[in-house]
Amino acid sequence: MAQSLHTALPLKYRPMTFDDVVGQEHVVKTLRHAIEAKRIANAYLFIGPRGIGKTTLSRIFAKALNCTSPNGVEPCGMCTNCMEISGGRSLDVTELDAASHNKVDDVKPIIDAAQFKPSSSPYKIFIIDECHMLSNAAWNALLKTLEEPPPHVRFVFATTEGDKVLATIVSRCQRFDLRRIQTNDIVSRLKYICDRERISVENDALLAIARGAEGGMRDALSSLDQLIAFTGDKVTEEDALGVFGLVSRSQLENLAGAILKGDVAGILTAIEKFDSAGKNMRRLAGELLKHFRNLVVLQALGSESKSLEATPEQVATLSEQAKGVDPGRVFRICDQLADMEDRLRHVLSVRTLIEMTLIRASRIATTATVEELMKAVRALKSEGNQVELPDLGVQRDQRIAPPPPAVRDPALPSYAPTGGDLAPSAAREAAEPAAKERPSKPVSEERRNQILNDDKINAVLTSVPGAMITDIKGR
Numbered sequence: 001m002a003q004s005l006h007t008a009l010p011l012k013y014r015p016m017t018f019d020d021v022v023g024q025e026h027v028v029k030t031l032r033h034a035i036e037a038k039r040i041a042n043a044y045l046f047i048g049p050r051g052i053g054k055t056t057l058s059r060i061f062a063k064a065l066n067c068t069s070p071n072g073v074e075p076c077g078m079c080t081n082c083m084e085i086s087g088g089r090s091l092d093v094t095e096l097d098a099a100s101h102n103k104v105d106d107v108k109p110i111i112d113a114a115q116f117k118p119s120s121s122p123y124k125i126f127i128i129d130e131c132h133m134l135s136n137a138a139w140n141a142l143l144k145t146l147e148e149p150p151p152h153v154r155f156v157f158a159t160t161e162g163d164k165v166l167a168t169i170v171s172r173c174q175r176f177d178l179r180r181i182q183t184n185d186i187v188s189r190l191k192y193i194c195d196r197e198r199i200s201v202e203n204d205a206l207l208a209i210a211r212g213a214e215g216g217m218r219d220a221l222s223s224l225d226q227l228i229a230f231t232g233d234k235v236t237e238e239d240a241l242g243v244f245g246l247v248s249r250s251q252l253e254n255l256a257g258a259i260l261k262g263d264v265a266g267i268l269t270a271i272e273k274f275d276s277a278g279k280n281m282r283r284l285a286g287e288l289l290k291h292f293r294n295l296v297v298l299q300a301l302g303s304e305s306k307s308l309e310a311t312p313e314q315v316a317t318l319s320e321q322a323k324g325v326d327p328g329r330v331f332r333i334c335d336q337l338a339d340m341e342d343r344l345r346h347v348l349s350v351r352t353l354i355e356m357t358l359i360r361a362s363r364i365a366t367t368a369t370v371e372e373l374m375k376a377v378r379a380l381k382s383e384g385n386q387v388e389l390p391d392l393g394v395q396r397d398q399r400i401a402p403p404p405p406a407v408r409d410p411a412l413p414s415y416a417p418t419g420g421d422l423a424p425s426a427a428r429e430a431a432e433p434a435a436k437e438r439p440s441k442p443v444s445e446e447r448r449n450q451i452l453n454d455d456k457i458n459a460v461l462t463s464v465p466g467a468m469i470t471d472i473k474g475r
C-alpha cells in the first residue's frame, strides 16, 4: 500500500515571499524599500516572541538579496540560490542557532568565512538565531567583524529577548520589533490553508485555534495540524476549545453581556460552569479584557477600525453591545479587568478574584455616576426647569463620617515643634495655647545674635523643622 508522506502544515505553508508574511507589514515594508534602494544595512536585528516569523523573514530576506532572477524585490524561489537557501545548503548563507552554539569556537568559523568572497551570490549572509544566548566572549570575538564587515557581508540576528542583547551590538544593527500576529489575521490565514487542504472547519473553530495560539502563527498551524489528525477533515469549535481550555466565543460574549447588564446571578453561574468544566480561568480573564478593550476601540473609532482585534462575527456582537452603554463606563470596566489581570499573577484563589472583579465591573456598568447625574441636571436646567439637587444615590457604606474635631488632651505629651527636653523653657512656652494666638514680634538684632550664639538653642533650631526664633523670645 502506498503511503502518502504528510508534510507538517507549519512547514508546508511557511511563507516564501514578503507577500506571504502575515502581520509584520511594518518590517516587510522597510526591508522592501532597503532592497529597492540598494541600501542594505550591515546588520539587522529581529526581536519578537516565538513563532511569529523571525527566522522565516530572515530567510526570505537572504533569498531576496541573493536571488539571481527576482520579481521586483521578491525572491523567485526557483533559482539555484533560492532553492539552496530554502534547503539550508547554500554556501553563502550560514545559519547558526546560538541557543546550542554560543561559544567563541562556534562563531570563529563565521569570522573566518566572512573574509572570503561569496561563491555564487552577491552577499555572504550570516543568520544568527536566538542571538541573546551568545556568550560575551563570542560577541566580543564577533564585534570586530560586525564593526567593519567586508563589503559583501551581511548579518541577520534574531532573538526572543531583545533586552539581553548587548547595547554595543544593538547600536550596530537596524532593529525591528516584530509583533504578535492579530487574531483575525491568523484566522484568515488558517481559513486559506483549510480551503487549500479541503478541510471543513467552523469559523469559530478557527477563531478558537487563533485565540489559543496567542499571536503565534507557527503554534496556530501546529494546533490545526494536531486537530486534523485527531478529528479528521471536519473540525468543530468544541474540538478546538477542548485543546486549549478556552470558553467558546458565545459564552465569552454572553458573560460580557451579563456584566454590561449588571446581571450578578448570570456572572456567578457562568463562572461556576467554566470552573467546573476545567476552563483556564486566567485565560478567561485575559480574553474578557480583550473583549472590553475591543468595545472601547469600537466606541471610539467605529467598527471599521484596524485597531479592532476581532473577526466579523465578533464585531457584530461588539457593535450590538456598544450601543446601550456609556463609553466612560466601558473604559472603567476595562480598567478594573486590567487591574485584575495584574493581580491574578499573585493570588491563589483565582476564581474568587474573578468573581469579585466581575461583580464590581457589573456595578460600574449599571450605577449612575456623579458626572452623569450632573449632566442630567444641567440638561434639565438649560430647559428652564426648577431643579432641586437629586439624591446622588451614595450608599451607606460609602458615606464617610466627618472627622472628629481635634481636641488636645492636656494629659498627653506635647508634640509641638519646639517640644522635647532639648529646650525646656522654650517647649513649655510653645505648648501654651496662648502662645499660638500671640502675634509674633520681630526680634531685635542684639537679641537675635544672643539667641543664635546660644548652642543649646541652636541645637533646637537646627533639629526641629519649623521652629522659629520668634517663638522663644521672652526666655
Ligand SMILES: [Zn+2]
Pocket: 066, 067, 068, 069, 070, 075, 076, 077, 078, 079, 080, 081, 082, 083
Ligand atoms: Zn531566486
